[in-house]
């Protein structure tokens with residue numbers, strides 16, 4: 001079987017780039033929502049899905065569709081339904097396909113949740129970010145903890161499959177504070193948590209404040225301590241990590257869409273700035289949509305570039321080691337032309353960073369802390 005391609009999963013990512021407020025730490029491709037006419041962008045996204053349909057006539061039905069952003073919960077139910085319908089007509093969906101909408105708490109409070117279900121959404125990922133009002137203010141969010149809790153309980157009445165996002169390793173956050181916040185979040189009963197460490201990217205408001213010395217990022221050691229706290233608290237609550245930043249109470253709540261990325265399946269990326277990976281005739285193609293909405297509407301995506309087998313192998317290794325389930329090394333070897341050095345594999349096994357059963361490798365919890373370093377060492 002070919003080492004990459006849609007038989008490892010096939011997904012559609014839709015990037016909706018507008019947000020009601022731009023958060024100071026955000027380095028995604030986002031724009032203020034203001035009072036825009038969004039119809040041309042929805043039409044361009046639908047046309048882009050159709051164009052991909054022409055490009056991929058032999059691809060199977062979709063395993064997943066993911067509305068990310070930006071803030072796709074700003075879309076109307078009719079707009080969501082139109083995009084889902086286009087994907088259905090062009091590619092079709094597997095019987096249990098996952099269709100996720102990323103949603104901000106305030107949008108949930110004012111949205112028609114049954115309408116989301118009618119539109120096809122069967123999973124929501126809620127950007128709670130924190131349950132601490134001071135932290136929410138620091139993060140520049142436009143909701144408070146009461147909004148977040150109300151939104152979560154509303155979402156829980158409609159979507160069994162739901163997730164909450166939290167950001168930790170904020171400047172000055174102690175392990176005890178995080179432990180308490182995380183325990184409170186776990187008690188809310190979401191079957192999936194995405195837990196991200198705050199990263200301070202250069203070209204963000206936080207990046208500029210850090211450059212001026214007004215904001216000091218947490219040290220790597222302190223972050224590692226909080227990461228360990230995260231694993232302990234989540235393990236004890238029955239939501240172990242199934243990937244570096246993602247936790248689920250059962251296999252059925254793991255993100256099907258993200259598994260496609262980690263497993264080097266194929267995914268289409270539509271919407272401004274979206275990236276895709278497609279396999280056609282054994283070639284791995286990388287696509288990147290125009291970043292600015294106005295450009296995307298007039299010319300969505302430049303011609304794809306072809307990744308070399310070595311580039312593809314590196315992506316497979318870096319992504320395949322993220323989930324706790326790991327991946328089959330023979331897939332890597334067939335692309336890279338050789339397996340990682342046995343001595344390097346042995347070293348990481350003996351240090352407790354890597355688990356290996358014949359050709360299958362996976363990082364241990366300890367190894368996930370050093371994932372980037374281990375990938376660099378294993379590369380051939």
Ligand code: SF4
Pocket residue numbers: 018019021022023026027028030069070071104127
């Ligand atoms: S809501 Fe999310 S995507 Fe939008 S600016 Fe804030 S962090 Fe970025």
